[in-house]
Amino acid sequence: MRTDTQHNAYMLVCILLVLTQTVMAKTWTVCTSCEHSSIKGTIERAEAHDTLLVQKGTYREYEILVDKPLYIKGIGYPIVDGEKKGEIFQVRSDHVTLDGLFIINVGVSYTKDNAAIRVIQSKDFLIQNMVLEQLFFGIYLEKSSHGKVYHNRIIGEAVDEYNSGNGIQLWYSSDIEVRKNHVQGTRDGIYLEFSDQITITGNTSMDNLRYGLHFMFSNHDVYTHNTFENNGAGVAVMFSKFITMKNNTFRKNWGTAAYGMLLKEINDAEISNNTFEENTIGINIEGSNRIDYTDNDFIGNGWAIRVIGACYTNTFKGNNFLYNSFDISYNSKLNDNIFESNYWSSYTGYDLDRNGIGDVPYRPVKLFSYVVNRTPETIVLLRSLFMDIIDFSERVSPVFTPDNLQDAQPLMKIRP
Amino acid sequence: MLKILKYSFYDLIRSRWSYVYFLFYLTLGFVLLFLNNDVSKAVITLMNVIIVLIPLIGTIFGVMYYYNSREFTELLLAQPIKRSSIFMGQYFGVAGSLTLSLVLGLGIPFVLYGLLRSNAIFDFSLLLVTGAFLTFIFVGLSFVIAISNENKIKGFGYAVLLWLFLAVVYDGLFLMSLIVFEEYPLDTFSLVATMLNPIDLSRILILLKLDISALLGYTGAIFKKFFGTDLGFLVSMAVLFLWTVLPILGLRHKAKRKDF
Incomplete structure (x- = not known):
C-alpha cells in the first residue's frame, strides 16, 4: 500500500513538472515589423524549450546559432536570406526542431563547407518541411544521432563538382532517419560518410552532378523506396558493409560513366525488389562479395550488370532481365557467382515438361560484351548479323566466356 | 516514264511474288505480335528481319525482274522513248511495289494490335522508313x-555476293580492323566505316532509338556528339539518302551507254 501511494505521488510530481514546463515554455513571434525582428536576437533571448514562430517575410541573417532546445517554426515559408555570406543555421543542442523555413543564398567557399543547416554533436533533432535553394551544402549533420530529416526540398544549381556541395550530408552520424526529401541539382544528393544505422526512405534524388546517394565507409544502413533519376550515377555504395537496398527505382542515369548503382568493395549486402530502367549500366560491381540480388527488374539498360572483377559468392536469383542490350558483362574467365531462376527476355530455350523452368541452361554473357570490353568502339556493331552469328557459336560451345556462368533454371514466364 | 512505271508497277502488283512477299510480312507481323503481345519487343525482332531480309529480297527481286523483262525492255527500246525513262520507270516500279508490300504487310497487323495508341509508333515508322530506303538502295544496286x-x-x-558482303562479311572485316588497330583512336574511323555500308547505317539509325543507353557507354567525344544529340540521326538520314541516289545515277549512266 505504502509503496503504491509513494508511486502515485511520484507520478503526480512528474506530471506537474511536465505541466509547469509546458506552461513555462514561452512562444516568441518573430516578424519583420514586430518587437522581435531578427531570428538570431530572439534565439539569444529565448529559454530552453521555447517556441519561435517566424512570420512571413524576408530575414537577411546568417550564422544563426541554435544552442538550446528550441522549436523554430516558419509560418507561410518565411525567407531566410544568407546573402552568400556564410553558413545560415548552426544547431549545437539536443531536441531542436526546425520547421517550414525557406533558406536561400548559402555562401560558397573553397575552404569551408558552408551549409544551410548544420547540426553539430546533437541528438533528437527534427528538420522538416524546409525549402533550401541557391545553396552550397544543404543539410549537414556532423557527429549527430537519433534525429530525423523529413520532407525537405533541396534545389541546387550545381554546374561544376569543385564548387558545389552535397544536398544532405551525414558525417560520423548514426541512427538517423532521412525520409521523403526531394534533392536535385547538387553534387551528391545524399552523402553518408562513417555513418551507421541510417534509414533512408521515400526520397527523390535527381539531376545531381555526381551521385544520387553516396555511401562511404558506412555500415548497417538501409535505403528503401527511393527514386534516383538522371544523376551522374544513381547510387554509389563504396567500402561499406551490411547495406540493405530495397524497392528503389534507378532511372535514366545515362552517360559514359553513368551507373544505376555502383558497388565498390561492398560486402554482405542485400539488393532486392529494385527497378533499374534505361541506365547505361544498371549495376557496376567491383570487388564485392556475398551479396544477394533477388527479385530486381532490369529493363532496357545498356548493360544490366557489369562485373569488373574480384566478386565472389554473389547470388542472383529471381530477377527479371528485360530487353537489355547486354544482360551480364564479365571481364574474367573465373566465375564464383550463382545465377539461378532468373527470367531472361532473350532466352530462346524450351520447356518440354511444362514446369515453368527452361530445359536448356541460359548463358547470359555474350562474346560480344568481351569484345566491347576490349575495344569499346566495336559498340557500333551492336545487333549486327555478324555479331549474332559469333554470339550464337560462342553460346553453343563457350571458349571465351566462363563455361560455368549459366542460369541452369531460367524461368519461362516473367516474374510478376 | 510515268507510264512505264505504271505498267511495271501494275505488272508486279498482279504477280504472284508480290503477294507472297506481302503475305510473308503480314504473317510475320501477326506472329510476332501474337507471340510477344508487346509492341516494343516486336520492334527489336523486326529490326533484325528488316536489316537482313529486305536487302536480300530487294537484290534478288531486282535482278530477277530485270532479266525477266528483258524482251519487254527491248521492245520498248525500239519505240521513241528516252532510255533513262524506260529504266527509271522499271526501277521505281519494282522498288515501289516492294515497299508497298512491306508497309502494308507490317503496317496492318501493327495497326490492328493498337500501335497507334502505343508510344512505339515513332520507332515503328522509323523502321518502315529505313526498310523503304533499303529496298530502293538494293533494287538500284541489283539493277546496276x-x-x-x-x-x-x-x-x-x-548480286548475292554483294548482299553477303554488305550483310555479313563487311562487319567481319570491320570488327577485325577495329581489333587490330585498337591502339589507335578509332571513333571517327568506326563512324565513317558505318556510313559506308547501307545495312550498317540503317542498323545504327534504328539503334539510336532502341539501344541508346548502351551506345552512350563508350567514352569518346565524337561518339558522344554523334549519339547524344540529334546530329547522329540527321547525318545518318542524309547519308542514307545519298546511298539511294548513287545507284540511281549509276543506273542512268549505264543505261545511256549500253549497247543492246
Missing part, C-alpha cells in the same frame, strides 16, 4: 549489276 552483266548466272552471283 544486272545491266552490266549479260550472263544471268553471273548477274545473280554478283
Whole structure:
C-alpha cells in the first residue's frame, strides 16, 4: 500500500513538472515589423524549450546559432536570406526542431563547407518541411544521432563538382532517419560518410552532378523506396558493409560513366525488389562479395550488370532481365557467382515438361560484351548479323566466356 | 516514264511474288505480335528481319525482274522513248511495289494490335522508313549489276555476293580492323566505316532509338556528339539518302551507254 501511494505521488510530481514546463515554455513571434525582428536576437533571448514562430517575410541573417532546445517554426515559408555570406543555421543542442523555413543564398567557399543547416554533436533533432535553394551544402549533420530529416526540398544549381556541395550530408552520424526529401541539382544528393544505422526512405534524388546517394565507409544502413533519376550515377555504395537496398527505382542515369548503382568493395549486402530502367549500366560491381540480388527488374539498360572483377559468392536469383542490350558483362574467365531462376527476355530455350523452368541452361554473357570490353568502339556493331552469328557459336560451345556462368533454371514466364 | 512505271508497277502488283512477299510480312507481323503481345519487343525482332531480309529480297527481286523483262525492255527500246525513262520507270516500279508490300504487310497487323495508341509508333515508322530506303538502295544496286552483266548466272552471283558482303562479311572485316588497330583512336574511323555500308547505317539509325543507353557507354567525344544529340540521326538520314541516289545515277549512266 505504502509503496503504491509513494508511486502515485511520484507520478503526480512528474506530471506537474511536465505541466509547469509546458506552461513555462514561452512562444516568441518573430516578424519583420514586430518587437522581435531578427531570428538570431530572439534565439539569444529565448529559454530552453521555447517556441519561435517566424512570420512571413524576408530575414537577411546568417550564422544563426541554435544552442538550446528550441522549436523554430516558419509560418507561410518565411525567407531566410544568407546573402552568400556564410553558413545560415548552426544547431549545437539536443531536441531542436526546425520547421517550414525557406533558406536561400548559402555562401560558397573553397575552404569551408558552408551549409544551410548544420547540426553539430546533437541528438533528437527534427528538420522538416524546409525549402533550401541557391545553396552550397544543404543539410549537414556532423557527429549527430537519433534525429530525423523529413520532407525537405533541396534545389541546387550545381554546374561544376569543385564548387558545389552535397544536398544532405551525414558525417560520423548514426541512427538517423532521412525520409521523403526531394534533392536535385547538387553534387551528391545524399552523402553518408562513417555513418551507421541510417534509414533512408521515400526520397527523390535527381539531376545531381555526381551521385544520387553516396555511401562511404558506412555500415548497417538501409535505403528503401527511393527514386534516383538522371544523376551522374544513381547510387554509389563504396567500402561499406551490411547495406540493405530495397524497392528503389534507378532511372535514366545515362552517360559514359553513368551507373544505376555502383558497388565498390561492398560486402554482405542485400539488393532486392529494385527497378533499374534505361541506365547505361544498371549495376557496376567491383570487388564485392556475398551479396544477394533477388527479385530486381532490369529493363532496357545498356548493360544490366557489369562485373569488373574480384566478386565472389554473389547470388542472383529471381530477377527479371528485360530487353537489355547486354544482360551480364564479365571481364574474367573465373566465375564464383550463382545465377539461378532468373527470367531472361532473350532466352530462346524450351520447356518440354511444362514446369515453368527452361530445359536448356541460359548463358547470359555474350562474346560480344568481351569484345566491347576490349575495344569499346566495336559498340557500333551492336545487333549486327555478324555479331549474332559469333554470339550464337560462342553460346553453343563457350571458349571465351566462363563455361560455368549459366542460369541452369531460367524461368519461362516473367516474374510478376 | 510515268507510264512505264505504271505498267511495271501494275505488272508486279498482279504477280504472284508480290503477294507472297506481302503475305510473308503480314504473317510475320501477326506472329510476332501474337507471340510477344508487346509492341516494343516486336520492334527489336523486326529490326533484325528488316536489316537482313529486305536487302536480300530487294537484290534478288531486282535482278530477277530485270532479266525477266528483258524482251519487254527491248521492245520498248525500239519505240521513241528516252532510255533513262524506260529504266527509271522499271526501277521505281519494282522498288515501289516492294515497299508497298512491306508497309502494308507490317503496317496492318501493327495497326490492328493498337500501335497507334502505343508510344512505339515513332520507332515503328522509323523502321518502315529505313526498310523503304533499303529496298530502293538494293533494287538500284541489283539493277546496276544486272545491266552490266549479260550472263544471268553471273548477274545473280554478283548480286548475292554483294548482299553477303554488305550483310555479313563487311562487319567481319570491320570488327577485325577495329581489333587490330585498337591502339589507335578509332571513333571517327568506326563512324565513317558505318556510313559506308547501307545495312550498317540503317542498323545504327534504328539503334539510336532502341539501344541508346548502351551506345552512350563508350567514352569518346565524337561518339558522344554523334549519339547524344540529334546530329547522329540527321547525318545518318542524309547519308542514307545519298546511298539511294548513287545507284540511281549509276543506273542512268549505264543505261545511256549500253549497247543492246
